Amino acid sequence: xxxxxxxxxxxxxxxxxxxxxxxxxxxxxxxxxxxxxxxxxxxxxxxxxxxxxxxxxxxxxxxxxxxxxxxxxxxxxxxxxxxxxxxxxxxxxxxxxxxxxxxxxxxxxxxxxxxxxxxxxxxxxxxxxxxxxxxxxxxxxxxxxxxxxxxxxxxxxxxxxxxxxxxxxxxxxxxxxxxxxxxxxxxxxxxxxxxxxxxxxxxxxxxxxxxxxxxxxxxxxxxxxxxxxxxxxxxxxxxxxxxxxxxxxxxxxxxxxxxxxxxxxxxxxxxxxxxxxxxxxxxxxxxxxxxxxxxxxxxxxxxxxxxxxxxxxxxxxxxxxxxxxxxxxxxxxxxxxxxxxxxxxxxxxxxxxxxxxxxxxxxxxxxxxxxxxxxxxxxxxxxxxxxxxxxxxxxxxxxxxxxxxxxxxxxxxxxxxxxxxxxxxxxxxxxxxxxxxxxxxxxxxxxxx
Numbered sequence: 001x002x003x004x005x006x007x008x009x010x011x012x013x014x015x016x017x018x019x020x021x022x023x024x025x026x027x028x029x030x031x032x033x034x035x036x037x038x039x040x041x042x043x044x045x046x047x048x049x050x051x052x053x054x055x056x057x058x059x060x061x062x063x064x065x066x067x068x069x070x071x072x073x074x075x076x077x078x079x080x081x082x083x084x085x086x087x088x089x090x091x092x093x094x095x096x097x098x099x100x101x102x103x104x105x106x107x108x109x110x111x112x113x114x115x116x117x118x119x120x121x122x123x124x125x126x127x128x129x130x131x132x133x134x135x136x137x138x139x140x141x142x143x144x145x146x147x148x149x150x151x152x153x154x155x156x157x158x159x160x161x162x163x164x165x166x167x168x169x170x171x172x173x174x175x176x177x178x179x180x181x182x183x184x185x186x187x188x189x190x191x192x193x194x195x196x197x198x199x200x201x202x203x204x205x206x207x208x209x210x211x212x213x214x215x216x217x218x219x220x221x222x223x224x225x226x227x228x229x230x231x232x233x234x235x236x237x238x239x240x241x242x243x244x245x246x247x248x249x250x251x252x253x254x255x256x257x258x259x260x261x262x263x264x265x266x267x268x269x270x271x272x273x274x275x276x277x278x279x280x281x282x283x284x285x286x287x288x289x290x291x292x293x294x295x296x297x298x299x300x301x302x303x304x305x306x307x308x309x310x311x312x313x314x315x316x317x318x319x320x321x322x323x324x325x326x327x328x329x330x331x332x333x334x335x336x337x338x339x340x341x342x343x344x345x346x347x348x349x350x351x352x353x354x355x356x357x358x359x360x361x362x363x364x365x366x367x368x369x370x371x372x373x374x375x376x377x378x379x380x381x382x383x384x385x386x387x388x389x390x391x392x393x394x395x396x397x398x399x400x401x402x403x404x405x406x407x408x409x410x411x412x413x414x415x416x417x418x419x420x421x422x423x424x425x426x427x428x429x430x431x432x433x434x435x436x437x438x439x440x441x442x443x444x445x446x447x448x449x
Contacts, residue, residue, distance in 0.1 A: 060174030063149035073200035076218025082235035084125035089116035112152035138308035141183030244302035245316035255298035258313030269299035322445035326434035341419035353401035355392030355412035
């Protein structure tokens with residue numbers, strides 16, 4: 001099972017010539033090559049000679065699989081966000097299957113020495129391992145080229161190297177049969193998973209898929225994984241900026257980048273009379289009176305945050321190599337424009353008390369009334385005036401707001417709509433809400449400030 005799913009993890013089994021399962025059975029295609037497996041040095045058929053193979057030309061040597069230094073499974077703490085940066089491969093065998101010529105319904109299996117040549121990195125492989133054992137993974141497929149002993153496979157399959165897969169995929173040079181495969185699907189994984197470590201073994205359990213098991217080593221900002229097929233993945237620590245750019249602020253070229261079919265921005269909007277914006281498709285706009293479709297704008301709602309598959313694709317969804325931070329001088333909520341209020345962390349738009357400072361000490365000789373104004377305190381011992389400090393914005397109820405003016409402490413007015421709240425400093429905000437907080441911006445590694 002480990003061998004099969006290690007190959008699936010890297011999309012190295014395109015099934016172009018039939019994938020074998022963990023018991024070695026093929027998918028019904030006679031004479032097929034399967035996933036590159038763990039194999040091993042013992043029990044493999046010799047690549048020297050082999051009935052049915054063509055004799056080696058002068059100067060040709062029997063095929064020998066590549067080897068490399070042993071993997072150091074140093075364990076460590078794999079928490080965090082990781083993206084692929086390198087891939088090495090020491091394939092020890094490729095599995096071939098065929099219908100048994102001697103027994104009906106039986107499948108013969110053989111493992112032939114193999115190597116993987118210049119394995120291609122997936123366009124994107126992002127792994128998030130959160131505290132508590134939850135996580136997420138996004139992985140795109142990648143093509144691959146594997147090379148194996150022709151003198152092992154050809155006699156078993158009963159056909160030459162060039163016929164081991166689809167026309168043009170395989171070619172022979174001396175005892176090496178080289179086959180090139182392209183991925184069948186672009187996205188191979190995108191979803192939640194559970195994970196655990198035992199000693200130096202990391203197990204990933206994606207939803208609705210079998211476990212994937214790796215020896216692993218965390219060394220600084222690198223996570224190295226060795227799967228049972230001999231592939232070593234190097235992942236580098238990354239940090240996400242997860243604040244998708246508003247649709248109306250995008251260009252037409254970037255409008256729909258990285259967006260899913262049921263979420264995000266779209267090119268075009270229904271404009272005109274009241275209610276036109278309720279149509280999100282051109283065909284729905286055409287049957288509304290006073291409405292017209294405008295395909296020169298980017299419209300919609302990107303939703304909160306970014307999925308892993310949107311990182312480095314959707315505007316505002318980025319992967320960076322070092323921890324970003326929120327910097328700037330935060331604009332107080334009462335100075336934030338109405339259209340930006342609700343999105344600005346800590347601010348809310350609604351009824352409130354508008355005005356400036358409140359002079360608590362202006363009330364004299366009526367100490368029992370001081371606490372009618374929020375922020376003001378009763379007279380201190382021996383004093384006849386109220387204490388404390390307050391502003392109109394501190395008055396969260398209409399009676400308190402109106403009491404300021406009736407008690408002679410200042411000029412406050414209760415209004416139906418005002419931006420109010422407690423605006424935390426930029427440095428206290430996460431990067432996911434930073435850009436929407438007026439006065440703040442995300443400082444990326446390498447920025448001048």
